[in-house]
Amino acid sequence: MTAPDTNIKKQSRRHKGPLAGIPLAILLAVVAFVGFLIWAALSDADTDGPQEAQTGVSTA
Template sequence: MSAPDTNLKKQERQHRAPLWGIWAGLGLVALLFLGWLGWVMANGDAPEAQGTVTDDFTGQSEQVNEDAAVERDAQELNTAPAGAD
């Protein structure tokens, strides 16, 4: 069943303000999102210097000799476990 007296031009005029309000709201949300994204990127933590490890529990940083760690890992991989033939 259809509406008895439909005037599309009048309905367009009556719905214009609510539709503009919806578009304005979506635009505001988009601007707020872009502002938040920019703020997060600007205030992000810089990567730590290579070879520095920070203990999450104490917050202390210590230097790590990566060459020694790589050499130790290679030695562990190249040795046979005890009791192996």
């Protein structure tokens, strides 16, 4: 059931913080994800293909 006399202006004032925070949180998540993708691409570019595993056994 809905309230019989909802004051939209009063409700928008009361929810101003959360309504501003939700888009900011989404923007922060998008920026973090793009940053992660850039970091992953750059760290993957440092390798020159498969690396040879070191077994720790000396053949000398």
